[in-house]
Structure formats: C-alpha cells, structure tokens
Amino acid sequence: MSWNRTSHGGFQQTQTVRLPYTDRTDAGRVLAERLVPMGLDGAVVLALPRGGVPVGYEIATRLGSPLDVLVTRKIGYPPQPELGVGAIAEGGSPVFDGALLRRLGLREEDLAGTVEAERAELDRRVQVYRRGRPLPETAGRPVIVVDDGLATGGTARAAVRAMRERGPARLVLAVPVGAAETVHGLEPEVDDLVVPAAPWEFRAVGQWYRDFDQLTDENVIAWLDRAARARETG
Structure with a gap:
C-alpha cells in the first residue's frame, strides 16, 4: 500500500x-x-x-x-550491538525503545557508556560531512x-x-x-x-x-x- x-x-x-x-x-x-x-x-x-x-x-x-x-546513530544493545534499543540525532536527546528495554531488563542509565560512544561517533561524522558548518x-x-x-x-x-x-x-x-x-x-x-x-x-x-x-x-x-x-x- x-x-x-x-x-x-x-x-x-x-x-x-x-x-x-x-x-x-x-x-x-x-x-x-x-x-x-x-x-x-x-x-x-x-x-x-x-x-x-x-x-x-x-x-x-x-x-x-x-x-x-x-x-543519527543507533544505540545498540551492548551484548548484541546490531540490536537497536534506541537512537540519537545531532542536537537531540537519546530516544529509547522503552518496551524493548523492559524485555531486556535494562534501564536507560545502563546504556550511558554506549550513548557516550555513539555521541562521539556522531560528532566525528558531523565534522566529516559538514566540515564545521552548523545545521541549516x-x-x-x-x-x-x-x-x-x-x-x-x-x-x-x-x-x-x-x-x-x-x-x-x-x-x-x-x-x-x-x-x-x-x-x-x-x-x-x-x-x-x-x-x-x-x-x-x-x-x-x-x-x-x-x-x-x-x-x-x-x-x-x-x-x-x-x-x-x-x-x-x-
């Protein structure tokens, strides 16, 4: 459809x-x-x-x-990074799949290290793609x-x-x-x-x-x- x-x-x-x-x-x-x-x-x-x-x-x-x-960057489940439990976009806060976190027995704060690593990669890509320019x-x-x-x-x-x-x-x-x-x-x-x-x-x-x-x-x-x-x- x-x-x-x-x-x-x-x-x-x-x-x-x-x-x-x-x-x-x-x-x-x-x-x-x-x-x-x-x-x-x-x-x-x-x-x-x-x-x-x-x-x-x-x-x-x-x-x-x-x-x-x-x-944007996917926030992966640490034991299985290809499984996305959330995502983050430049200028925004992390957005998590609450239902999936509950099924996995995770809290958002348990993913602080993963979020920090993805923010670093996000910032790297912003520099590569936009070469210091801000978002329009x-x-x-x-x-x-x-x-x-x-x-x-x-x-x-x-x-x-x-x-x-x-x-x-x-x-x-x-x-x-x-x-x-x-x-x-x-x-x-x-x-x-x-x-x-x-x-x-x-x-x-x-x-x-x-x-x-x-x-x-x-x-x-x-x-x-x-x-x-x-x-x-x-």
Missing part, C-alpha cells in the same frame, strides 16, 4: 509504486514527485546518512531546496527529513524529534519504503508523512531495492558537494 498523511489530517491514498526500486536515485525521484504538490516552498532537505543522502539529493534538486545531512537554520520554515527506508524507525524517530525542537513551520518525513507498522507508529511525530510503499511483510530495507550498495563517507561528501554546486549554478 501507499500513503501520504497530510497536515490537514488523515491519510490520502496515492498510486502504488512498483517495487523494487532500481536504486536510491530512482526512489528519490518517486518521492520528489509526491512532494512537489505539497506547497513546501522554502524547505530545507535534511538527509540521514548514509543511505538517505542520494534520496535527498533528488528531492532537493526537484524542489530547488538546499540539501544537508542530519546525522530551520526555525519557521518547512523541513523534510529523508531516509532510504524505515525498518524499526528508531533513527527516524530520533531525527524528527530533534528537528521538532528547532521549531520548523512544517515537519515532513519522506521515505521511499517502510514497514507498515513502523510507518503508522511514526504518524504522530510529524506534520506530513510521505511513504510511497508500506508493505506489511518487511524484513529489511535492502529487499526493496535492486541496487542497494553500501555507501561511504566519501560518497556522502560527494553528493553534498554536488548539491551545493547545483545550487550555485542555478
């Missing part, structure tokens, strides 16, 4: 896309077409690195918006937060909560594909939710792309530089 949740309330069903996407560029173009009619003049596009950046590039190009990154000014303007997919939604939730604290005029989460349950769970967090494909049977984001290569820091920097050059040349 395919849904746009509008700031006027409720979901608007839209034409279902054909999956899998060819790659993140293809997915970004599909998303951009959904965003064009939404009246997002003056928006800033903030992509979650690494995979959200090529998606965000297509959106920013189509809308004539600036592109930047919003860096977002107060009073539309903000579009972009990723390449939603599985559990932990990092997206941390990202949009961090952005909400910065006072955007309108907060949009735009993702090419997401697990249906996760998509519905994120509905209260944003003003607009744009997800062209939300299948119920969802194992991993990569299953919905034919080309889902892992990206590097260098790839992220190249996309950001390309977007900046495009805006300079008009």
